[in-house]
Amino acid sequence: MALNINILSAIDWTSGLGRKFRRREGEASTIRETIIVQSNAQFENLVGRFDLSDRVRSRVLDVPSEDTQLAAECGAVWNEEKNAFLVPDGMSEDDFQEWWPKVPEDLRDSQSRITITKDGRRAEGFLQGNDMGQGNDSIATPLMYLAFPAIGALTLFLVSWIGWAGWAFLLTTIPYFIALKQGESMKEALKALVLLQWIPMGMAGMSKFSALGVGGAAAGSAGLQAYMAFFTKAAVIGFGLVGVILVVCWVAAASHPHRGVIGGTAARFIQAMKWVGIILGALLVAKVLPWGLGDAVPFVLACMYAMQFTEGNFVQTGARLCLQNNDNNLGTQGALVNSHVKAREQQAQNALNDTTPLITIGRATGHLTDKGYGYSPDKGTIMRLSLRDLTQGLIVFGMPGTGKSYSILRPIARRYRRAVEAIARKAGKKGMAGGALIADGKDGAIISDLEDLFDIVVKPGLAVGPYEGLEPDQIVKALRGASGGVVDEKSKLWSDGGDAFIYHTGIILKALVEHEKTYRAWCMAKLDGLEESQLLLKLEERKLRKLGQNTTEVEERLAEVVQEMGLYSCVVDSDRGWAYTPLHHAKLLSNVERVIPTGTIPKPNPKIMEVIKYLGLEEPDNSLDEEGRATHAAYLNAYRKRQQNEPQTIHPDLKRPMSQLQSSLEWALLEVPAMNAEQRQSFTLNSRGLLEKLLRGEKLRDANDIPWHSIEKGEVDVSKALYGEMVGLFLPPTQYGDAGEMMMRLLKQRVMNGIKARGAHGDKWRQALPGQVEVMLMMDEAHLLLTADDTDMFSISRSLGLMPVLATQGFESLEDAFGSRTKAELLANLMQSVGALRCSFNTVEYLIKRFGQAMLTTFKQKTRGIDYKGGLENYRHSVLNDPNHPHAAVFDKMRLEGAGRLTALRVDPATGRRWRIGAEDVIGQDELARDIDMPTGGKREVQPLFGPEEYQALLEPRGHAIVALNRAGHKRIDLAELVPDLD
Structure with a gap:
């Protein structure tokens, strides 16, 4: 082994x-x-992110399959409905922390801020800059020092064993010498070689007092005599050198700090004396050690230097950390440092409860994370919005050509369709779980690029009814918005008057259409009854004839029926006189405008009088003489009979007191004729101009070449967006002029009308209106399509299932559209999520105010440049070049010493010196080569999230945007790289 x-x-x-x-x-x-x-x-x-947890406190647990048994043993209860383990009542969820659900992926931030430790202490007291850059001294460095005396001792052993050939072993010192030179310096390597190897080897070689070869008492006696002789000699030399040693130790202590000593010169001097005492004591003891152990003492002493080196590094690092901890304290700057913690916990909880799909927006660059902002994501984190988040609105600012549509709107539209289709499939339903209405207020490019995404694309060739599904007040808002929405305070009177003409004539037109349809239907029903009566009378007449009875009475009744049928047939067979279209609206407006001048008060146009009589308004008594009063009395008598005998000929609204129709008819009958001619002309000029934009849409026709302005009911129903279809409006003003823009506004208003109707049911509109779903309203160049009514709708969009996604060129575009900075801010602020590409100064000003300020960390490293012209100017004015100066002789000497050289370096590279008053400061070249200044200008201070200069610099690259999302009810903001192709 x-x-x-x-x-x-x-x-x-x-x-x-x-x-x-x-x-x-x-x-x-x-x-x-x-x-x-x-x-x-x-x-x-x-190293970690200790202010945020990666788990969400919950009683619903996320237990992996391998832990199910353990969770049950700990007391968790399985719930079939939630398909998960639950913490039972009476137990604390803190006991199940390891199984709390994970924070949603896009909210998991783990990037270390290195401001505070997990224990709550300042990070500056635990970490040096070099620890992060190159790391501290290697643990092998002390072994390099140990190698020198070890190799020296082994070399002497080999020499005593094999002779002079043993000296070759010293060559093994070379790699350790090189390693020490690279790790420390040449000076340190040479010092270690001499002090730790050569001197101990010399001292061991000169020592002849050894127990080897000496035996018995003689050896002991000789050793004692030798020791006494050495001690006497050492004492004499020692007392002679004590002064020298003291001076050397004091100079060393005063001139250069000792690595392992904390304190001033006195502390370093005492430490030096301790080491001198230890060395001398060890050398004296070495003389009496038996068996040649004294020869090893110099090497043992040399090995102690490695311990001193390690201890010195430890003390020196501790001192630096202490100073860093005192001077730097980013992690302990007050309550603002951790003010985001509670909000982020709520954000994670809300996001966990939000089960709607996520829409990708961009990838964070970590810009604000580097500044220590609590609401910024880690670098590389994908920033997303859920469909529920999207109901609070998203607005995108960007100059033309910056990629608003390509990088943000189109990807959102595609991802939205996939998401709602997936929801429908999961629920086992056909179609989609969300609808959309998408419009481009400029050139329709977004509709062309996404055409395969739509279920319905509104464009010429289809039959479209402009007024279909709209109320008169909504028509007014749409038409007024189509003129830009700007209302100058000086012309507000005229614009309001023009709107009044459109509104009142719209009320009258709608009543005419409804009344005509209702009366025609009544006539048809009446005609059916009369036809049946006619048939019965004919049968009765034939029966009487066969019986030979008198048929006169039946014939008279039959004639009356035939006559009455003729009256109703005229109504049923005649063409409709009114349609709810822009063309008839303009016709009615023209009739209202053209009053008949008289000697006193002008009278309404006869055609308007026909309208009033047709609807059944009781005319007021305007007679001024007996004849007029008699005429009005006859009229009033006939009107009362009409009310009694023919109530169906009177519009129902006129039977209700103070109805809007009655007010509008009285306006046309009394107020308009009483207006000053110029005033009336100004009002109608204003209103006619809006309607005529629709009438000039020659290219907007259906397949039968019928213009849209004359179509009452079309084949295209944009309100299907409410039921899960994606609708695109391809009516770019660049092709269809003002009529295209106005048609998009009117069609958008129809969908918004359906959304608004949901408000009658509150949060239960889904149950009350089966089939209706959430709707995304996406508008590119939105400032050309927005109306004042949109602001009110967007304020309640979350509860009504509306997801507004707007893109505009700049904040000033909104200001121009609404004619007021306050109204523009109101709409923009309703959009809880913001994306900003390269944008205008006004937009930057708005965003700075909107994003507000926070306590951020900034590191401001000084930078310098060389001003050559200024340097020559200083040289020209320098006293060193003034031969008439009283101290010119001194200045000549200074120039000879090197003064007056033009340099941008703080230290002369040739001499390693820099001039000071009365002296010079010498800096070693090794220090200049080794040291790199660590910037320590970091400040944690309240400042804007993005400075004015950052908007232009950071947003200049195409595809970069500042993204501030309202994710799960709280902020999520950073400079992001947009990812249009990330799916």
Whole structure:
């Protein structure tokens, strides 16, 4: 069996005897095992993420299959409903900590901050910079020192055994010399060679007093005489050299600190004297040691230097750590350091309870982690949002060409479709568990790229009804938004007046359409009844004729029925007069506008009077004379008969007091004619301009070449997005002008109308509206499509199952769309998640304010450059070049000594000197070559998460974005690398 001996096994052998008697339970059995255990404990105490746990406190346990029996024995109870072990009531979940569920993967942060230890102490007191860079001195360094005296002693033994050939063994010193020179320095290697090998070898070689060859009492007597002679001589020399020794020790102590001594010059002097005393004492004792042991004393003393070297390193490292601990304290800067801990615990708990799929956004770069921000992910962590998180909105800022659509919107759309399809498959349902409406307010590129993703793509060639499913007030918001949404305070009166024209005429138009349909349906039902009556009367007439009875009465009744049928047939057979379309809206608006001028108050247009009579509004008495009052009395009498005999000819809303239809009709009948002509013209010009944009959409036609503005009910139903279909709006304004933009707004408003209707059922809308699902609303260049109504909708989107994803060029785009910075901020702040690519100054200003400030760590390392022009200017003005100066002779000597040289180095590379007042400071070249300054300018201070300069620098590379996600109710923010192809 091979003999395996090393330094660890030697230590084990020497300590093994004592361990057999005092070994405690659990104590390591070998020195190697002890080192490993202690090293792991120290590593775990220092390097880790101790502010956050990788598990979530829970009574529902995540027990692996191999631990099921153990969990049951510990008291956990299996629950069939949850398909997991539960902590029973009466027991603490803390007893089952090892089986708590893991924190969701995207929230697991383990990157060490190296600010505080696991025990809660400052990390600066445990770790040096060189420990992380090159590591401390190797544990083999003391063995290098031990090799010198060991080789020297073995060389002398070989010489005494085999003669001069034994000196060749000294060549084995070379590798140890080289290793020590590389690890320490040439000076240290030479010192070790001389002090630890050559001097002990010389002292051993000169010693002739040995017990070898001397026997009996004579040997003892000779040895005693020799000892006394040596002692006398040594005493004389010693007392003569004591002063020299004291001076040497004092100079050594005062000029250079001793590696293993803590204290000032006096402490180092005392330490030096102790070692001198130990060495002299050992040499004196060596003279009386028998069997030649005295020859080994110099080598033993030399071996002690390795112990001194190790002790010196230990003391020196401890002193540095103490100073670091006093001067640096990033880990103990107050409550803000750990303010994120509770929020992160809640975040992990919420994320664990959120079972909706995750959508990948980007990969963290660790920028804020390096600054010690508590809400930032580790470098390389994939940043994600769940579908539930997405209901609180995502807004992306980025200048044109920065990749908003390619890097963020399109990947989200693809991942969203896969996610909702997977949910549906898992539930055993057909289709998808989520719908979407996607629009591009600029060129429609996102719709083209994702066309294979959609179930419905709205584009020319399909029949689309612009007003289908919209209320008049929603039409107003959509049309007003299509004009940019900007309302100047100076023109607010005119814009509001124009909106009033659109709104009131919309109310009237909708009432006309409803009333016409209802009255036609009533006429048809009436006509069916009359046809049946006609048939019965004819049968009655034939019967009477056969019986030879009088048929006059029946014929009269039959004639009345035929006449009445003719009246109803006219209504049923005639074409519809009104349709809920932009074309008829514009027609009605034009009729309202064109009042008839008179000598006094203008009158409404006769066509408007027909509308009023058709709907059944009771006209007010505006008569000024007896004839007029008589006429109105006759009208009122006829109207009362109409109410009594033909109530179906009057719109139901007019039977309710203070209805909106009544207000709108009275507005058209009384207020519009009473307006100043110029005022009325301004109002209608404003409103007509909005409607005419729709009427100018010549390219927007169906397959039968019917323009969309004349289609009341289309074949495309964008509200199917509410039921799990993905709908795309391909109506880019670059191709279809303002009409395309307005149509997208109107169609979007239809879906938003369906979302809004869910509010009547609260959180139970899923049960109350079977089949309806969550809807993602994605808008590229969103500032061209947003309306004021969207702000209200986004504020309650979470409870209504709406997931808004917006992309815009900059914050100023929102400001321009809403005409107000406050309104723009309101909408942007409702979007709880933010992505920012390269963006404008105004956007940076908004983001700095939104992200706020936090206590971050910064290391500001000084940098310098060379100002050659400034250096020559200093040289020109220097007194060293002034021959008329009173001290010109002194300056000449200084120039001869090297002063006045232009240099950007703090130390002259040639002489190793730098000038000071009245003296010079000499720095060794070995120190200049070995030392690298460790920057210690780190500060933990309150500052913006991203400085103004960082937005331009960090976001310049394409595909990099600042991503601030609202993940599980709390922040998750960092500079991220977008990953459009990571699936």
